[in-house]
Amino acid sequence: MPDNAVPRIPCTVVIPARNEAAALPEVLSRLSRFAEVVVLDSQSEDATAEVAEAHGARVLQFAWDGRYPKKRNWFLLTHPPATPWVLFLDADEFVDAAFVEALARAIRRDDVVGYWLTYSNSFLGRPLRHGVPQRKLALFRVGAGLYERIEEEAWSGLDMEIHEHPILEGRTAEITVPIEHRDDRGLAQFLRKHIDYAAWEAKRTAALAGDPLAWEALTGRQRFKYRHIGAGWYAMFYFVYTYVVKLGVLDGRAGYHYATYKAWYFRTIRLLLREQSRTK
Structure with missing residues (x-):
């Protein structure tokens, strides 16, 4: 838990997950400054829900029916955060103190409704420092918009918005401090x-x-x-x-x-x- 003298950042962190019990402890340990952390669990077969709750996160279960909405939009539409900002973070994405501080400063701006975030990456056990940078519009004001609405009918088994991006009403900017993306599971x-x-x-x-x-x-x-x-x-x-x-x-x-x-x-x-x- 954060020091009581340090105010919580008015942002809800939402982590879509399935069978991520091993990764969640470290991911969640870095989020103590945020007002709330929510884990959206896709009916995991491991201890994802129990681990999340043990680390102070709120757990919501999601079962996709193959149609709109998928996971992130479902959360925004049915369980909108009480905070003015929301950050979507995957279970293999790890923030550090520098990023958290940059986010805390960024959301004080009144002229921006969303931020593009940058991510480090690795492949075959080695960091990738060059190539096309990974960017996502994953931090935005609650109520500023939703992820793209795509009327698919189970095109694949993906129950979460992967390549869709939020459609926001207002100006966006960028946070250049990277999030560590450990997408290297073989x-x-x-x-x-x-x-x-x-x-x-x-x-x-x-x-x-x-x-x-x-x-x-x-x-x-x-x-x-x-x-x-x-x-x-x-x-x-x-x-x-x-x-x-x-x-x-x-x-x-x-x-x-x-x-x-x-x-x-x-x-x-x-x-x-x-x-x-x-x-x-």
Whole structure:
């Protein structure tokens, strides 16, 4: 618990989780300055809920029916935080004191409704210091907006918004102090996860083609991706961009293999799109 002389940060931290009992103690130990911590549990088969409660977090159980809303929007719509700000943090993301202090300063601004956050990453046991930076709009004012509404029907088993971003009414800014992202649970897990992501992305790419309203809500980066993701050159473009232009080469073998597997990911999406078009 924080010193009573130190006021709590008026922000609720929300951690979507499934079978994360091993990671949660360290994640939660770094969040003592926040007004509330909520763990959104997807019916875990391990002690995720018990561990979360033992560390002072509130636990909510979520069971997805394959339709809107998914996990984060479900929380915002049915259990809106009492604090003015909300931070969504994954169970493999670890904040430090420098980030917490930067957040505490940032949310004092009256002219900003959300912040893009940056994340460190690793692959094959090595830190990735270059390449395309990971960024998410994961901190915003409660009531400023929701994650993109996508009317999917169980495109994959992903019960949480993964590639969707919040649509906010107001100005956004950036916190440059990074969050440590420990997404390095072995190559097999990486591949399984990206196969799920690819299946979802292929379905969404096809759906966007006939939905001009959804297209208008995309960021510029998203529009570029979805406009070209089915092109034969896109995977190689991504490899060159992340490995050469963004200096992923300086990360050694890990940087090369990461760029290679991300190119494989985009080729997989392209092939899934072609497969979908043949089965219509």
